[in-house]
Amino acid sequence: HAKELGKGQFQFFTGELNSAAHQRLALESALRGALDASELSVVYQPKVDPFGNCCGFEALLRWHNEQLGDISPERFIPLAEEIGLIEPMTDFVLRAACCEALGWRSAQPGAAPLSVAVNLSARLFSDDSLAARVAAILAETGLPATRLEVEITESALLGDFTRTAASIESLRVLGVRIALDDFGTGYSSLSYLQKLPLDIVKIDRSFVSRCEHGGEAMAIPRAIISLGRSLHLRIVAEGVENARQLAMLAAYGCEEFQGYLIAPPLAPADALAFLAGDLASQIR
Ligand code: C2E
Ligand code: MG
Ligand code: MG
Ligand code: MG
Numbered sequence: 001h002a003k004e005l006g007k008g009q010f011q012f013f014t015g016e017l018n019s020a021a022h023q024r025l026a027l028e029s030a031l032r033g034a035l036d037a038s039e040l041s042v043v044y045q046p047k048v049d050p051f052g053n054c055c056g057f058e059a060l061l062r063w064h065n066e067q068l069g070d071i072s073p074e075r076f077i078p079l080a081e082e083i084g085l086i087e088p089m090t091d092f093v094l095r096a097a098c099c100e101a102l103g104w105r106s107a108q109p110g111a112a113p114l115s116v117a118v119n120l121s122a123r124l125f126s127d128d129s130l131a132a133r134v135a136a137i138l139a140e141t142g143l144p145a146t147r148l149e150v151e152i153t154e155s156a157l158l159g160d161f162t163r164t165a166a167s168i169e170s171l172r173v174l175g176v177r178i179a180l181d182d183f184g185t186g187y188s189s190l191s192y193l194q195k196l197p198l199d200i201v202k203i204d205r206s207f208v209s210r211c212e213h214g215g216e217a218m219a220i221p222r223a224i225i226s227l228g229r230s231l232h233l234r235i236v237a238e239g240v241e242n243a244r245q246l247a248m249l250a251a252y253g254c255e256e257f258q259g260y261l262i263a264p265p266l267a268p269a270d271a272l273a274f275l276a277g278d279l280a281s282q283i284r
Pocket of ligand 2: 058119151181
């Protein structure tokens, strides 16, 4: 029978592929149990203005499994999308993030209330009920919609653009702000910036890491900042790792910064301590 199966299928029975398939199955079944086993948690990475004042945090999902250890979201999010777990997992992040944000107080008197940003998978935007689900979680937790941001990557715009745009519009009607994440990578079309009701653009880390050299390396970040500003979008630089990068971007008008230079993603208690530190530096 092996002959009839053909080359590709025959390979399935070789040790290497078998173990890859086995690994994937193990990951898949562990992921199915992760929510119920309380293996998921959420960490929060701050965003600051050019003066170092905290503007809000981005919620990032973490998964720790006893057998498998820490698994990166870059690995388990695509799998969760594939096996139909992305909805419950996103609800988990939204609920945790909204609850956590209720406890944040800005160190600056009179400052805008701190926001929390949640990453939403591209495929969620093709679901008509997305805005209703978000609205339900906002109502349940009591977080005002104006304090929630959702981050969407450009790949979401590759699918059914009309449906995605409708979902974005419905979220915006609630008062939720929309950020375009990892901007400038992959499939970006500049026209999206004008066609969609966006509030925030996040310059991808790949541009940020190069821009400390100045000169030509600044060409793309400068163009994104200037285009964004003329479209009244707030510009955030992600993956800021050193002071030179921050200074270069700030000089050209970037308004918010996020990255290891400021802080890594923090456990909830550490996020509170970060805000308290912010307060201490104000009093000093
Ligand atoms: P992202 O939304 O672009 O998040 C930024 C990633 O860069 C995070 O990785 C963060 O830890 C990392 N990072 C932050 N500052 C720095 C820096 O200065 N240098 C470097 N080298 N990296 C930095 P993380 O947490 O592993 O998440 C990776 C991606 O997984 C995220 O990219 C996001 O697309 C996705 N993701 C994370 N949580 C969720 C979630 O709850 N739902 C969905 N759909 N996707 C999520
Ligand atoms: Mg993000
Ligand atoms: Mg990003
Ligand atoms: Mg990124």
